[in-house]
Amino acid sequence: xxxxxxSSSSGAQEQRLTVVCLHGPLRKxxxxxxxxxxxxxxxxxxxxxxxxxYPEIAGWILDERGRIRRHINIFxxxxxxxxxxxxxxxxxxxxxxxITGGSR
Amino acid sequence: xxxxxxxxxxxxxVLEGEPGDGxxxxxxxxxxxxVDYALHDTRSGRFLATVTSPFYGPKIFYTDxxxxxxxxxxxxxxxxxxxxxxxxxxxxxxxxxDGVIYAGGDPGVLFESHDGGASWEINAGLWxxxxxxxxxxxxxxxxLHSIATWPGDPDRVAVAISAAGMWLTEDGxxxxxxGNEGIRPRYLPEEALQNENAGRCVHHVERAPRQPERLFMxxxxxxxxxxxxxxxxxxxxxxxxxxxxxxxxxxPADPDSAxxxxxxxxxxxxxxxxxxxxxxxxxxxxxxxxRGDGLPAEHAYLTVLRQAFDRRGEGDGLELYFGATSGxxxxxxxxxxxxxxxxxxxPPVFSVSAS
Numbered sequence: 001x002x003x004x005x006x007s008s009s010s011g012a013q014e015q016r017l018t019v020v021c022l023h024g025p026l027r028k029x030x031x032x033x034x035x036x037x038x039x040x041x042x043x044x045x046x047x048x049x050x051x052x053x054y055p056e057i058a059g060w061i062l063d064e065r066g067r068i069r070r071h072i073n074i075f076x077x078x079x080x081x082x083x084x085x086x087x088x089x090x091x092x093x094x095x096x097x098x099i100t101g102g103s104r
Numbered sequence: 105x106x107x108x109x110x111x112x113x114x115x116x117x118v119l120e121g122e123p124g125d126g127x128x129x130x131x132x133x134x135x136x137x138x139v140d141y142a143l144h145d146t147r148s149g150r151f152l153a154t155v156t157s158p159f160y161g162p163k164i165f166y167t168d169x170x171x172x173x174x175x176x177x178x179x180x181x182x183x184x185x186x187x188x189x190x191x192x193x194x195x196x197x198x199x200x201x202d203g204v205i206y207a208g209g210d211p212g213v214l215f216e217s218h219d220g221g222a223s224w225e226i227n228a229g230l231w232x233x234x235x236x237x238x239x240x241x242x243x244x245x246x247x248l249h250s251i252a253t254w255p256g257d258p259d260r261v262a263v264a265i266s267a268a269g270m271w272l273t274e275d276g277x278x279x280x281x282x283g284n285e286g287i288r289p290r291y292l293p294e295e296a297l298q299n300e301n302a303g304r305c306v307h308h309v310e311r312a313p314r315q316p317e318r319l320f321m322x323x324x325x326x327x328x329x330x331x332x333x334x335x336x337x338x339x340x341x342x343x344x345x346x347x348x349x350x351x352x353x354x355x356p357a358d359p360d361s362a363x364x365x366x367x368x369x370x371x372x373x374x375x376x377x378x379x380x381x382x383x384x385x386x387x388x389x390x391x392x393x394x395r396g397d398g399l400p401a402e403h404a405y406l407t408v409l410r411q412a413f414d415r416r417g418e419g420d421g422l423e424l425y426f427g428a429t430s431g432x433x434x435x436x437x438x439x440x441x442x443x444x445x446x447x448x449x450x451p452p453v454f455s456v457s458a459s
Contacts, residue, residue, distance in 0.1 A: 024159070063190075064185075064186060
């Protein structure tokens with residue numbers, strides 16, 4: 001994976017299908033399915049594609065600023081990733097709650 | 105039968121019973137999640153709950169059956185593309201017009217629903233206040249926590265924001281103006297009092313329904329009364345063991361009534377002297393009387409949060425209920441003269457709503 005300089009590069013790079021795996025209650029909001037094949041060049045592109053397919057999940061992973069919520073972790077190919085990380089061919093994306101979120 | 109909707113750090117509880125005869129837990133839902141506020145809108149029969157998942161952000165949910173499925177409401181978010189995110193919904197209040205409900209949250213935001221809580225939109229008049237960049241948050245964030253509607257007039261609403269003070273509208277929320285005259289924050293230097301953007305840390309506001317020009321306020325150090333619909337305020341805290349606290353309630357039948365639950369101070373937010381007491385005024389704040397018969401009177405250092413105090417009925421039939429972060433819940437069926445324990449060992453109580 002690499003970090004993209006722009007906020008989104010979905011139209012500029014080669015499109016590919018990436019497997020995005022959801023955990024916890026996010027699965028229920030996405031058709032009760034854990035794995036989704038989505039098109040997008042960056043992490044935020046993939047989440048937006050997920051939101052387009054399942055509108056109920058909007059606001060659960062990204063906040064209004066388009067940022068990953070503080071206690072959500074997204075891993076790309078096993079490494080924790082920010083919104084603008086580019087997803088490589090064959091990378092697997094995991095979206096799951098962080099262990100840091102349970103203090104309250 | 106009285107129904108108590110209790111929001112806690114670890115879920116929503118519905119209890120039913122009669123004051124003095126005991127209550128039973130009927131339902132627990134949103135297990136493990138912080139429920140900041142919940143109520144039963146008896147106009148529609150709908151239950152609404154604000155849940156702030158530490159993982160997935162603040163949401164409003166609604167249902168007709170609290171033991172059944174809850175639906176997520178739409179539109180509970182700030183405009184996309186800005187520099188802020190919605191942090192929490194602190195309160196929900198029924199409006200005066202049919203189907204209208206308000207919700208207040210952090211960062212100092214008011215939402216309106218016109219369909220009983222299924223969908224919401226932000227109040228643009230308050231959101232676009234030019235002074236907003238100067239607003240200062242209180243310790244709990246920039247929370248809009250009090251929404252005082254005007255019986256019979258849906259255009260007149262007062263809201264309170266910690267620590268952006270009181271805001272008043274007379275045109276249904278299109279325009280807003282401040283209402284902080286007379287408030288004297290002791291935590292500000294004298295020269296800062298002229299700065300209207302310096303923090304006015306209002307903790308809770310309630311309107312007297314039979315005399316809507318009258319409002320009562322628990323401030324961050326100070327209890328106040330307004331007789332001009334929130335334009336100006338008079339200190340009425342003399343006679344209390346402490347004028348610091350969070351919750352406040354009124355008797356709808358008596359515009360001269362108010363009830364507060366003092367805490368020691370901002371640096372020691374527990375009930376004074378290890379005794380749990382509700383203080384009542386029946387003369388608009390000239391005198392205060394302790395109402396603690398039946399409440400813990402020794403080594404009881406409780407914290408009662410701003411939304412954890414509610415009422416049902418009025419006059420001689422006034423019921424009062426409050427919960428503490430200790431997980432204790434107390435109730436009175438005789439306007440505070442005597443109290444009994446409603447529940448113990450709940451998770452920390454964030455909110456209590458009686459219906």
